[in-house]
Amino acid sequence: MSIKGVSIQLMIGEREEASFSIKEIESCIRKAASMTGIRRLLFWNAGAKKNHDLISSISSDLGIELYTWFPVLADIVDGHVSLDESQLNPAGIRGYGKSGKWSKIDKGEENFLFACPEQSHKIASINRSLENILDSYDYSGVFLDRIRYPSFAGGLESVFGCICQDCMRSYEAYSGDTSDELNMKLEEILNFLALADEKNLEGIHSYEDLFALSGAETFYKFRSLQIERIVSHFSSTAKSRGMKVGLDLLTPSMSDITGQNYGKLHQFSDWIKMMTYCYANGPAGIPLEAVSLIRGLKAISRKSLPEKAYINLCSRLFKTELASSCDIILKNGIHPNYISSELEFAAALMPGFEDKLIPGIELVNHPFFTPPVRKDQCEASLNILKDLEHEIIASWNILYIPDEYFSMIKERMI
Numbered sequence: 313m314s315i316k317g318v319s320i321q322l323m324i325g326e327r328e329e330a331s332f333s334i335k336e337i338e339s340c341i342r343k344a345a346s347m348t349g350i351r352r353l354l355f356w357n358a359g360a361k362k363n364h365d366l367i368s369s370i371s372s373d374l375g376i377e378l379y380t381w382f383p384v385l386a387d388i389v390d391g392h393v394s395l396d397e398s399q400l401n402p403a404g405i406r407g408y409g410k411s412g413k414w415s416k417i418d419k420g421e422e423n424f425l426f427a428c429p430e431q432s433h434k435i436a437s438i439n440r441s442l443e444n445i446l447d448s449y450d451y452s453g454v455f456l457d458r459i460r461y462p463s464f465a466g467g468l469e470s471v472f473g474c475i476c477q478d479c480m481r482s483y484e485a486y487s488g489d490t491s492d493e494l495n496m497k498l499e500e501i502l503n504f505l506a507l508a509d510e511k512n513l514e515g516i517h518s519y520e521d522l523f524a525l526s527g528a529e530t531f532y533k534f535r536s537l538q539i540e541r542i543v544s545h546f547s548s549t550a551k552s553r554g555m556k557v558g559l560d561l562l563t564p565s566m567s568d569i570t571g572q573n574y575g576k577l578h579q580f581s582d583w584i585k586m587m588t589y590c591y592a593n594g595p596a597g598i599p600l601e602a603v604s605l606i607r608g609l610k611a612i613s614r615k616s617l618p619e620k621a622y623i624n625l626c627s628r629l630f631k632t633e634l635a636s637s638c639d640i641i642l643k644n645g646i647h648p649n650y651i652s653s654e655l656e657f658a659a660a661l662m663p664g665f666e667d668k669l670i671p672g673i674e675l676v677n678h679p680f681f682t683p684p685v686r687k688d689q690c691e692a693s694l695n696i697l698k699d700l701e702h703e704i705i706a707s708w709n710i711l712y713i714p715d716e717y718f719s720m721i722k723e724r725m726i
């Protein structure tokens with residue numbers, strides 16, 4: 313049994329342009345290609361325009377399929393998402409929520425500030441950026457990222473938005489409910505969670521159950537339709553040019569709270585990268601997302617429940633065992649067996665699409681990333697993938713993945 317193929321991700325922004333010459337970037341790609349071969353290169357260019365042509369020429373020389381890695385609703389490549397264009401959550405705040413929000417969310421190069429999906433001018437302008445890239449450079453596919461609502465790392469309240477006027481107009485037309493009624497229901501969910509005892513929390517088994525606490529399931533469905541509409545729109549932009557489409561989705565046990573429904577979205581894509589991140593202390597990483605949820609629930613609670621009560625709820629929602637405290641979850645992450653169970657879960661949602669599910673495996677080892685992925689952690693993840701006979705996507709930025717980790721992949725490809 314062996315790993316079936318490797319794709320890589322490359323992001324060039326200000327930091328990378330300052331730290332790496334194009335020769336060094338080329339050498340990094342060539343080294344990986346010589347060790348494991350590279351099927352696809354997913355390229356996010358937040359630097360000079362000429363990088364598109366440089367990376368395209370290297371990929372073409374090595375016979376690698378080149379995708380433009382395109383963030384859609386947050387961290388966009390041209391311009392930025394302003395607070396006015398971002399989402400309104402039930403706490404009455406634009407942008408992020410407040411309870412359990414990751415303290416570093418707005419401190420790095422990426423800020424995970426999501427545009428409201430009903431901002432049609434903004435969506436049209438982002439789509440034009442994609443068209444410009446596809447019409448100006450030599451790509452064979454598009455890798456769509458950041459098509460979702462905020463996750464727990466953005467603060468607990470933000471997973472119950474967007475309730476701006478434009479979204480409410482569409483929601484009223486879809487549901488027959490009024491926005492006042494919906495606002496009351498969303499407030500009721502947060503009140504229920506604030507007053508919940510352990511037994512109340514034990515009754516929650518899924519994200520839909522959270523919305524069902526006050527009869528707001530229709531809004532839960534509406535949110536996933538909004539994301540489906542945006543994915544369909546951007547996918548058509550690529551498909552109409554004869555290009556392939558890959559999607560960067562949160563791991564399936566978390567994706568639904570952000571409106572990403574694997575069962576629906578796969579129809580717009582040729583393959584899906586699953587962000588099965590067992591160690592990352594960043595958005596989409598299970599340790600950070602779990603701890604953000606646990607801390608968010610603790611922050612709004614008016615009861616003094618033991619932390620374990622929230623950890624148990626989180627463990628049910630994320631479908632994984634979690635350590636006994638937030639500090640240990642952040643320090644040790646979760647067992648990489650999770651990659652295997654999440655692949656199984658996703659495959660059951662999309663019969664016939666199993667071979668097109670590609671887990672993203674955390675391999676970065678550099679002080680920029682918390683925590684740097686250790687050799688033993690890399691080994692543990694790769695051993696699971698080897699047994700599953702799956703392709704992988706080496707995540708994230710190849711510039712920060714040690715050569716030794718590619719050797720370890722190579723050993724498992726034979």
Ligand SMILES: [Zn+2]
Nearest residue numbers: 428474476479
């Ligand atoms: Zn909105």
